[in-house]
Amino acid sequence: MKIPIDFLTPGMRVQKPLFGRRGELLLNRGVTLSDSLITLLKKNNILTVDVEGPVPFDEYQIKDTISEKLRQAALNTLMDWIKNRHILNLNRVYEVVKSLVEEILSDKEVSDNLTNLCSTDLYTFAHSVDVCILSVMAGKKLGFNKKKLYTLGMGSILHDVGKLDIPPEILNKPARLSPQEYEIIKKHPIYSYEKLRKREDENLNQYSLNIVLNHHERFDGSGYPRRLKKDEIYELDYLCAIADVFNAMTTHRVYRKALPVHEVYEMLEGSCDTLFPYDITKAFLSCIAPFPPGTLVMLSSDEPALVIASSTLPFRPMVKLLRSSEDIDLTKELNITIKRQLTPEEALSFIPTIDRKRFYSLINVNL
Ligand SMILES: [Fe+2]
Ligand SMILES: [Fe+2]
Incomplete structure (x- = not known):
C-alpha cells in the first residue's frame, strides 16, 4: 500500500521499486527500510512509498486515482521513447491515452481522488502522464465526448516532448535561470510542435498539435511562444495549460518545494480571466479538493x-x-x-x- 513518506518507519519493506527524477532505480522491491534509507528518499523528494502491509495506520494509505498498472504502462511508453529518442511509437501513446480516458470515464469517484495523483511519482515523465489525466478529468466534467477527450489526452501527454531538445543542465538547473536560459526553455513548445507535426500521424490531429504549441499561452497575452490571447487560444489548450500549472506547482521540483494544493487552488481561482478564462478554470477547479481527505x-x-x-x-x-x-x-x-x-x-x-x-x-x- 502507498503511504506518505512522513509515516515510514524503519523495518517496513518496499513493495514496488522506487525511481528517482531521472528514472534511476533508488530502491528495489523487497528492501527493508532503515533510517538512512528513509533520509535518502526524503533527499530525493520522494513523497510516497508503496510498502508491504499491514501497516499500523491502514486507513491512511493513499488511493490511486488511476490503476497503478495503467500509470506504469503510460510511463513506460514515454520512458521507452527517451531510450530511443527518435522512435516514438505514437500508436502506443494513443492506445495508452485511450485506456486512460476509458478508466477516467468509468470512475465515479474521480473528483475526491484527483489531487492524490499529483504527488505520487517523480518519474521524469510522470508530469506528462499526470497533466494528461488531470486535463481529461476536467474535460469529462465539461461533458466532452470520447473523441474530444482522446484529442485532449494526446495533446496533454505529449505537451512537453520538446523538452528532450533542451540541454539537461538548463532543464534541471537547481538555481534561478538566466534570461538567456529562460529564452531557451521558452522554445520547447515550438520544438514539441515541429517534432510531432512532421510525423503526420493519424492519431495526432491539428487540435492535439495546437495544445502542444499553445500550452504556455495565457488569456491576457502574457504567455509564450506567440503571445496569443483570449480566443486565439482554444479551450483544449487552456485545459492542458491549467493542468500543467497545477501539476507543476503541487509537485516537488529541484528548485522549489511543492506548494499545498489549497494554495494552488486559490492561485488558480485568482487567475480567472487574467491567465485563464473563467469557465474553464472553474470546471478544472471543480475536480479538485483543496483539502483532500487525509490533510x-x-x-x-x-x-x-x-x-x-x-x-x-x-x-x-x-x-x-x-x-x-x-x-x-x-x-x-x-x-x-x-x-x-x-x-x-x-x-x-x-x-x-x-x-x-x-x-x-x-x-x-x-x-
Ligand atoms: Fe511546457
Ligand atoms: Fe509541462
Whole structure:
C-alpha cells in the first residue's frame, strides 16, 4: 500500500521499486527500510512509498486515482521513447491515452481522488502522464465526448516532448535561470510542435498539435511562444495549460518545494480571466479538493484536525478534531474556518500529552 513518506518507519519493506527524477532505480522491491534509507528518499523528494502491509495506520494509505498498472504502462511508453529518442511509437501513446480516458470515464469517484495523483511519482515523465489525466478529468466534467477527450489526452501527454531538445543542465538547473536560459526553455513548445507535426500521424490531429504549441499561452497575452490571447487560444489548450500549472506547482521540483494544493487552488481561482478564462478554470477547479481527505489542518478555533471527507463547499470539508476525536461539519459550523495546513510533525506537536501511537489511532478513521 502507498503511504506518505512522513509515516515510514524503519523495518517496513518496499513493495514496488522506487525511481528517482531521472528514472534511476533508488530502491528495489523487497528492501527493508532503515533510517538512512528513509533520509535518502526524503533527499530525493520522494513523497510516497508503496510498502508491504499491514501497516499500523491502514486507513491512511493513499488511493490511486488511476490503476497503478495503467500509470506504469503510460510511463513506460514515454520512458521507452527517451531510450530511443527518435522512435516514438505514437500508436502506443494513443492506445495508452485511450485506456486512460476509458478508466477516467468509468470512475465515479474521480473528483475526491484527483489531487492524490499529483504527488505520487517523480518519474521524469510522470508530469506528462499526470497533466494528461488531470486535463481529461476536467474535460469529462465539461461533458466532452470520447473523441474530444482522446484529442485532449494526446495533446496533454505529449505537451512537453520538446523538452528532450533542451540541454539537461538548463532543464534541471537547481538555481534561478538566466534570461538567456529562460529564452531557451521558452522554445520547447515550438520544438514539441515541429517534432510531432512532421510525423503526420493519424492519431495526432491539428487540435492535439495546437495544445502542444499553445500550452504556455495565457488569456491576457502574457504567455509564450506567440503571445496569443483570449480566443486565439482554444479551450483544449487552456485545459492542458491549467493542468500543467497545477501539476507543476503541487509537485516537488529541484528548485522549489511543492506548494499545498489549497494554495494552488486559490492561485488558480485568482487567475480567472487574467491567465485563464473563467469557465474553464472553474470546471478544472471543480475536480479538485483543496483539502483532500487525509490533510492535517489547523482550524480558526486553534484546534488541530484531520480532513475526513470533502463537501459541496471546497474549503469547508468534514473534519475530525485530533484532541477530542469530535467530528465537525464545516458547512454547518460557519464560524470556524481552516487556518492552514499542518505537517504530521506539527500536528503531533500540538498534542504533547499523547504519544505517536495514540495519534495514529486518533487519525485511524475511514477516509
Ligand atoms: Fe511546457
Ligand atoms: Fe509541462
